[in-house]
Amino acid sequence: MRxxxxxxxxxxxxxxxxxxxxxxxxxxxxxxxxAELGPEMDYHPKxxxxxxxxxxxxxxxxxxxxxxxxITDEGKSYLAGELDASELTRDDE
Numbered sequence: 001m002r003x004x005x006x007x008x009x010x011x012x013x014x015x016x017x018x019x020x021x022x023x024x025x026x027x028x029x030x031x032x033x034x035a036e037l038g039p040e041m042d043y044h045p046k047x048x049x050x051x052x053x054x055x056x057x058x059x060x061x062x063x064x065x066x067x068x069x070x071i072t073d074e075g076k077s078y079l080a081g082e083l084d085a086s087e088l089t090r091d092d093e
Contacts, residue, residue, distance in 0.1 A: 002078060005085035007058070011043050011051050016060055019071040020079055026067045027052050058088045 002013065011034075018030055025033065027049035034041040034048075052069045055061040060075035077083035 001081050003081070003084040003086060005058075005088065007054065007090075008085060009051055011041075011048065012055055012060075014041055015048060015051055015055065016071060016075050016079060019061065019069060020076060024064060024068050024070045026069070030069075057090045057092050058085070059091065060085070060088070 004013075014034055015030055018033055019025060022033060028045040030052070031043055031045045031048045034043060049067070052061055052063070055075070056063050056069065059072055060078055062070045062072050064070050074083055074088070078085055
């Protein structure tokens with residue numbers, strides 16, 4: 001069972017899952033990919049970009065540069081239910 005944190009939005013889990021399933025992508029590509037999966041996942045690219053930055057600040061994603069995001073080992077552990085996201089601390093650069 002995945003353990004969420006108060007800072008997490010509904011889209012966060014979908015974003016992390018998308019990157020786990022489809023590899024590294026930019027927020028606009030994540031937006032397009034999620035929209036193809038269903039109308040309930042139709043998010044604005046700027047919103048997805050903000051959520052990616054937040055997820056990266058908490059260590060679930062890594063910004064590879066040029067807006068390209070990658071899931072981290074922590075992100076994989078979260079998806080596997082092995083990591084409690086509420087225990088993560090924000091690391092703003």
